[in-house]
Amino acid sequence: MQTKNFKVDPNFKELTEHRTTVLPIACYRTTIRQNINGYIPLHWHEEFQFVRIMKGQAIFQIQEEKVTLHEGDGMFINSGCLHLAEDDNDSGCHYICLNVLPSFVLSQELFRTYVYPYIEATNLSYIILPTREHWAKNILDAILEIDRLIHQRPALYELDLTIQLTHIWRNLVVNGFPLEYKEADMLKNHRMKQMLNWIHHHYAEKIILEDIARAGQLSRSECCRYFKRFLKKSPLNYVMEYRIQKSLILLQQPEYNVTDVAYQVGFNSTSYFINQFRKSMNMTPLTYKKQKKITYHADS
Incomplete structure (x- = not known):
């Protein structure tokens, strides 16, 4: 068994139920x-x-x-x-x-x-x-x-x-792994989750760096350092990638065209969405949509 459509809640907590019928x-x-x-x-x-x-x-x-x-x-x-x-x-x-x-x-x-x-x-x-x-x-x-x-x-x-x-x-x-308990590290982890949580709630809206920083109670520069340290990318690059991730699911729905999907995941320009999608997926959104449609019919 494999879950191919990986779902998480707005806090980035995985929604898959990790249990057999009777055991956790x-x-x-x-x-x-x-x-x-x-x-x-x-x-x-x-x-x-x-x-x-x-x-x-x-x-x-x-x-x-x-x-x-x-x-x-x-x-x-x-x-x-x-x-x-x-x-x-x-x-x-x-x-x-x-x-x-x-x-x-x-x-x-x-x-x-x-x-x-x-x-x-x-x-x-x-x-x-x-x-x-x-x-x-x-x-x-x-x-x-x-x-x-x-x-x-x-x-x-x-x-x-x-x-x-x-x-x-x-x-x-x-194995004897030594255990440490540092309040500062706990706070960093909490603030990072707060910022990710905010992005996952608001990715379809206009987002600026100040909004993300405010969610983690950080300055703009400190917010950037957190993302660089945790995710090796800038906050706004992460937002871009998350929007592309969300678009993959919508593109597989026959009722949505590329423009519909672009605006639903937070892009205010279809051409910009297509350009960013191509950079991320090495194909256009329309090509991806057609490929998934063919796969769906083949599996039916």
Whole structure:
């Protein structure tokens, strides 16, 4: 299973429900290029995420940092951390994505001591899981086993899932990653989410830099530094890219033409929309619309 139309709410929180029928855990096989955007856009969720690369390689951005993962390696992404993923060099990257609600990892009695400190740590956005490390390989193997259990559902698989999760968490704790708690880092993360939240609410309107900065209670220059640090781009470039992302969904709707879509996502000129779309997608909006129409009819 793969969610190709990746949806997030105005706060950039992913809307996908990460659970099986009865458990707050989900396991997906994801091919990055098959996403509607051609990559996994920036988002966050309450669940912990564990990734194991099955084929190719991917570039993940978590908060302010970018890392490259190769076939066989993996990663732990902490609860509430902004992240995105891109295929590296058209490698056809395919990975297992395991999402689990933190409260499900260990029992309530153990949660406060062994799980909550990891959620609150400001220096723990992610942990790379290199297959050469014994503790990391144990986690990567457990991800594979959970993937098998969820999709095959053998007898008592729910109990086996909880055993594997305990095994995963024990290996993270054994790794001995030092935990830090800095109020300044918490504030930065909160302000960045506030600015993104504002953009996602107002992207269809006229936006100037002062509006974005005000949402994060920052000066214009500090706002630019935040975006450069977190997203490696300017605030207004981010707005442009977000508008293009939103246009992809609308262009697949037969009732909207290119001009309709341009104005709905915040462009005040169809020609400017076409120009920016071409720069981002290497094709015109009309070509994209025709391609998706052909794909839709082929799948029908």
